Amino acid sequence: MAFKILSWCPNRELEVVLSATLEDLPYEIVVQDDALASNPTAKEQWLESVRPNAIISLLPSTLADIDDAYLEQVSQVVAYCAVNNVPIIQVSSYRVFGEGYSVTALQEDAEPGAQDELGVRLNKLEALYANLSQKIIVRTGWLLNSAVDSVFAQLIPPLLERDSKLVVSDHHFGCPLPKEFLAKALVAMSQQILCGAENWGVFHLHSADSCSEAELGDQLVRVFNADYQQDLQLPTVASKDDSRYHFVGSANILGRRCTDNFGIQLPTWRKGFKNLVAQWLKSNAQYSHLLDLKTSDKK
Numbered sequence: 001m002a003f004k005i006l007s008w009c010p011n012r013e014l015e016v017v018l019s020a021t022l023e024d025l026p027y028e029i030v031v032q033d034d035a036l037a038s039n040p041t042a043k044e045q046w047l048e049s050v051r052p053n054a055i056i057s058l059l060p061s062t063l064a065d066i067d068d069a070y071l072e073q074v075s076q077v078v079a080y081c082a083v084n085n086v087p088i089i090q091v092s093s094y095r096v097f098g099e100g101y102s103v104t105a106l107q108e109d110a111e112p113g114a115q116d117e118l119g120v121r122l123n124k125l126e127a128l129y130a131n132l133s134q135k136i137i138v139r140t141g142w143l144l145n146s147a148v149d150s151v152f153a154q155l156i157p158p159l160l161e162r163d164s165k166l167v168v169s170d171h172h173f174g175c176p177l178p179k180e181f182l183a184k185a186l187v188a189m190s191q192q193i194l195c196g197a198e199n200w201g202v203f204h205l206h207s208a209d210s211c212s213e214a215e216l217g218d219q220l221v222r223v224f225n226a227d228y229q230q231d232l233q234l235p236t237v238a239s240k241d242d243s244r245y246h247f248v249g250s251a252n253i254l255g256r257r258c259t260d261n262f263g264i265q266l267p268t269w270r271k272g273f274k275n276l277v278a279q280w281l282k283s284n285a286q287y288s289h290l291l292d293l294k295t296s297d298k299k
Contacts, residue, residue: 003194004028006050008077009058013147017183018056025187040076047080054190055081055088062148063095066121071128078128078135087134087193089186094141094174094251096122101172101250105210108139108202108255119249126202136189137202141251142176144269145276151176151216152280154246159220159232160287166235167244168213174251175206176216176269178276185264192262199262204255207269213246214238219270223277229293 005027009015015031022029030050033043057074060066074090081088097106098114112123129135143150158166185205193199211219214237224230238244258264278294281287 002026002028003053004030004050005190006030006032006047006052006055007058008032008055008074011058011061013061014058014179014183017179018058018186021180021183021187025191027190040072043073043076044080047077051084052086054194055086056186056190057088057090059091059093061146063093063118066118066125071121071124074125075128078132081134082132085134087136088129088132089136089138089189089193090125090129091182091186092126092137092139093122094139094253095119095249096126096139097250097253099248101245102252105252105254106204106250107253108204108257133200134193134198135200136193138182138186138189139202139204139253140177140182141204141206141253142174142247143182144176144178144273145280146179147283150179151247152220152277155217155220156277156280156287159217159224159235160230160290162232164236166217167238167246168217168235169238169242169245170212170214171238171240172213172245172247173210174213174247175208175210175253176251177205177207177267178272181267185258185262188264189262197262199257201257202255203257203261204253205258205264206253206255206266208266209268209270210252211269219273220277223274224290227274227277227295228290229295230290 007015007018007029009032019029033046095118096112098119099116114120114123126137145152217235221232221234224232281290
């Protein structure tokens with residue numbers, strides 16, 4: 001009988017990517033039943049009927065939706081895992097470290113100490129796992145291409161709309177990843193723990209190379225000008241003596257455990273960048289018309 005993996009997620013966008021990654025593997029993927037979200041008793045009975053071998057718990061599609069209701073749902077899943085000895089992978093975020101920026105990259109043993117509302121909620125989320133032995137917490141930095149809270153969602157619209165207020169920093173760094181790589185990493189971890197690997201604790205998932213906000217802005221401008229017949233200018237760049245920035249928090253997270261414990265080879269953030277931009281445009285109706293201008297398709 002195939003192993004059964006429960007995708008516990010109020011994030012349908014990432015769940016679709018996760019399911020696609022799993023579909024060719026010998027696993028049965030079960031998706032959270034949203035109808036049970038507000039009924040703890042029914043949810044517990046449903047979990048007992050599903051009896052997953054492992055659980056992947058995703059963050060909501062927007063970080064603003066990490067509220068008390070979400071934390072209560074995760075708490076119930078954690079309680080189920082504790083009683084039934086089920087391993088669980090929980091996705092978390094660099095925002096667990098708060099709104100401030102750390103010049104020194106944050107390692108996996110760094111202690112979160114957030115004071116802002118989102119950071120505090122993420123700390124509460126991770127604290128739910130404190131007494132659970134078989135758990136993996138995967139913190140991500142910037143995601144390039146998810147629908148909300150991603151690099152593309154925050155930078156592409158103001159770039160295309162020639163927003164003169166857009167500012168990017170040349171000294172705020174991160175290690176961005178596409179959502180597809182996050183899904184592949186979660187699947188790789190699931191495979192190995194289902195085969196007996198006991199690699200538990202906190203893991204930082206990031207690209208092999210870092211970049212500044214300004215480098216991301218420059219890369220996007222180059223892609224749109226070269227491939228989509230735009231005439232964009234690089235947004236205002238805040239240099240070292242300028243405290244302005246675009247992305248809140250310290251996304252410059254680093255760690256070796258994903259590679260050392262699971263053999264996950266971290267990619268450069270530049271790999272497939274143009275294709276990711278095209279996919280993002282296709283999924284956003286407001287900007288999908290730009291695909292008709294794509295120069296590579298006219299050759």
